[in-house]
Amino acid sequence: MIITFNELEGDSKIKPVKWAFGRRACQHCTDAPCASVCPGGALVRNEETGFVEAYQDKCVGCQYCHSACPFDIPRYESNGLLDKTVIDKCTGCADRVAHGIAPACVSACQPNALQFGDRDEMIAKGKEKVAWLHENGYPDAGALKECSNAEQPVLRAYPAGIPDDALADAAERLAGAMTVFEQFDQATCDALARVRWDRLVAASDMKLAGNDPSAYVESFAGLLQNDGLGEDAGRMGAAVVSLALRALLEPITLEVQAARVDGNADRPYPVHCPVCGCEASMAHVGQAGTKTKGRGRALWCAQCGCVWDIERVRCARCGTQKQGHLHFFNVEGDDDHRIATCDECGGYVRTVYEEDGPMAQLYPFSYEVEDMVMAKLDLIAYRLLIAQEAQQD
Numbered sequence: 352m353i354i355t356f357n358e359l360e361g362d363s364k365i366k367p368v369k370w371a372f373g374r375r376a377c378q379h380c381t382d383a384p385c386a387s388v389c390p391g392g393a394l395v396r397n398e399e400t401g402f403v404e405a406y407q408d409k410c411v412g413c414q415y416c417h418s419a420c421p422f423d424i425p426r427y428e429s430n431g432l433l434d435k436t437v438i439d440k441c442t443g444c445a446d447r448v449a450h451g452i453a454p455a456c457v458s459a460c461q462p463n464a465l466q467f468g469d470r471d472e473m474i475a476k477g478k479e480k481v482a483w484l485h486e487n488g489y490p491d492a493g494a495l496k497e498c499s500n501a502e503q504p505v506l507r508a509y510p511a512g513i514p515d516d517a518l519a520d521a522a523e524r525l526a527g528a529m530t531v532f533e534q535f536d537q538a539t540c541d542a543l544a545r546v547r548w549d550r551l552v553a554a555s556d557m558k559l560a561g562n563d564p565s566a567y568v569e570s571f572a573g574l575l576q577n578d579g580l581g582e583d584a585g586r587m588g589a590a591v592v593s594l595a596l597r598a599l600l601e602p603i604t605l606e607v608q609a610a611r612v613d614g615n616a617d618r619p620y621p622v623h624c625p626v627c628g629c630e631a632s633m634a635h636v637g638q639a640g641t642k643t644k645g646r647g648r649a650l651w652c653a654q655c656g657c658v659w660d661i662e663r664v665r666c667a668r669c670g671t672q673k674q675g676h677l678h679f680f681n682v683e684g685d686d687d688h689r690i691a692t693c694d695e696c697g698g699y700v701r702t703v704y705e706e707d708g709p710m711a712q713l714y715p716f717s718y719e720v721e722d723m724v725m726a727k728l729d730l731i732a733y734r735l736l737i738a739q740e741a742q743q744d
Contacts, residue, residue: 353424355615373615374465376456377424377441379403384672385416385425388664393438394425402443410437418664419672421619495607495616502621504628505611511561511603513596518560519552521595529591542584543591551578552592560596564654565629568593593654600627601656608657620661622670624652631667632722634691637705648702651718658718667691668698680731688721690728692735699732701725 355373379396383403386394393409394416396402407430416425416438430437444454448467452458457467466473481493498505526548530540551574560567572589580588604626611617611625623630631650635658649658650667665672676694679702692699703721 372464374456375422375424377403377443378422379443384419384421384662384665387672388415388419388674390415394440397445400443400445400448402445402448403440404445405438405440405442407437407439410435412436415664415674419662421662495611495614499611499616499618499621499625502623504624505607505626506562506564507628510558511600513557513560513599515552515555515557516549517599518557518592518595519549521598522548522552522592525594526588526591529587535587536583538581539584539587542580543587546575546578546580546588551575564593564596564600564627568596568654597654597656600654604652604655604657608659617659620659622650622661622665622667624650624655624657625659626657627652627655629654631700633718633725634661634667634700634702635705635716635718635721636663636702650700653718653722656718666693666696666698667700668693669696671695680735682727682731688725688728690732690735692732697736697739699735701728 353375355375356370357373358368358370360368379402381396381401383394383396386396386403390413391409391411393406393411395404395406397404412427412435414425414427417423417427425438425440427436428439429435444452444456447454453467457465466476468476477493481497494509495505497503498508526543526546529535530543551571555571555574556567559570568589571592572585575585575588607626608617617625629652632653633651634648635651636648648661648663650661651658661667662672664674664677666677671677671693673695678692678694679689680692681689687704689702689704690699691702703725705716
């Protein structure tokens with residue numbers, strides 16, 4: 352078990368400093384990823400007690416469980432009796448619980464900050480505490496953590512207010528800029544130039560824009576089609592409004608995600624964007640700013656700009672952590688850009704590997720640039736899908 356301590360700036364002269372304590376211990380997951388990836392059977396979930404048990408004599412020292420755990424719990428230490436370095440983790444005090452005694456950490460906690468009991472009972476107590484905090488001047492208490500625990504995007508619970516005039520103005524500017532490029536045919540450029548963005552935005556569901564951006568863009572595409580735009584121009588128009596909405600959402604997203612991380616409300620790591628709920632557009636391995644550092648990676652949402660951590664050994668679509676079902680492919684000669692595929696769900700995510708060094712300093716990393724660079728990987732994924740379907744037939 353790990354106890355974290357953070358010293359924060361206070362909100363008054365009487366309390367210039369605030370202390371924030373946190374507890375990180377094994378969650379004894381129902382579908383424990385550490386046990387799923389363990390090749391030696393050293394970690395096993397006891398179905399009767401619900402505890403994930405560790406058998407050090409079976410540990411081979413691969414440390415796969417350390418990489419797979421979303422809570423960064425398993426630790427490795429030298430065991431003199433076994434004469435090797437093996438896994439060590441919270442046991443849940445199974446022997447105490449079997450005799451009707453609470454785990455040691457719960458018994459030792461004097462202010463009763465730690466509780467132990469059935470899951471439904473603990474959730475009920477937590478909701479009672481949050482309700483009490485709300486009634487006593489803490490309106491945001493537990494809000495972000497509740498969203499994380501429920502795997503609910505923050506915007507679903509707390510929609511963002513998107514001004515319709517700002518969205519229309521951004522869309523008009525972007526459409527004007529896109530028509531300058533020669534890559535688009537003249538008919539598409541002319542169609543975009545005729546769009547009355549202020550009128551279409553006014554006719555759209557702005558509440559949906561701040562609640563479910565992806566669904567809003569899809570509905571806006573329907574408005575463009577009804578306005579007479581053809582297929583190509585309609586796709587470009589949808590891209591325009593998506594980028595315009597992204598520009599307005601990103602400042603909100605950055606604040607929300609920073610609050611999630613600072614408040615330890617970003618775990619368990621989700622596969623979908625924790626802010627807007629969209630699928631990740633790409634994965635990024637190698638940046639120093641992530642909590643998981645070299646053991647993990649970050650995902651990026653192109654719709655709202657959110658960047659969040661996720662385990663390295665995990666499908667970014669379905670969430671499985673079974674290594675045998677996860678594969679990587681890349682274009683010959685380009686090891687920095689790959690697609691990570693999953694046998695279980697058939698999905699894939701484009702992944703960029705960024706190595707620390709002088710080149711990284713000369714060329715700052717940009718998700719938008721990498722998004723364009725890795726467009727060629729979608730063709731590889733499509734060919735792999737066709738090949739798999741052919742084998743099944």
